[in-house]
Amino acid sequence: MRVRLSKSFNFEAAHFLPTFPEGHKCRRLHGHSFKFDVIVEGDVDLAKGYLIDYGEIKRAVGPIVVELDHYLLNDIPGLANPTSEVIAVWLWGKLKPLLANLASIVVHETCSSSCEYRG
Numbered sequence: 001m002r003v004r005l006s007k008s009f010n011f012e013a014a015h016f017l018p019t020f021p022e023g024h025k026c027r028r029l030h031g032h033s034f035k036f037d038v039i040v041e042g043d044v045d046l047a048k049g050y051l052i053d054y055g056e057i058k059r060a061v062g063p064i065v066v067e068l069d070h071y072l073l074n075d076i077p078g079l080a081n082p083t084s085e086v087i088a089v090w091l092w093g094k095l096k097p098l099l100a101n102l103a104s105i106v107v108h109e110t111c112s113s114s115c116e117y118r119g
């Protein structure tokens, strides 16, 4: 029985996007209430009836949220150009060693804009 589980996390942060065209609003320093989904996929242990304890995902992601929350993302190593795409890949790199079943990261920069990375 193969399933995909998703757990969502939030952080507030500032960023600016230096690779956008001159005059583009995203080049200016601004902030977002970022949200991201951590999605794991695998076969359910039928005896247990579950794939993974959601708490295990929270334990893996918690320290990473602390690294991001209320910071200027551009100052964080690996996030000098913190587009949603770069953030998704950065999160994958941090989480894949901790969550073997990691299948996807979805970064929501706004309510209507998101980026999915599947490794």
Ligand SMILES: [Zn+2]
Residues within 6 Å of the ligand: 015, 026, 030, 031, 032, 109
């Ligand atoms: Zn932005």
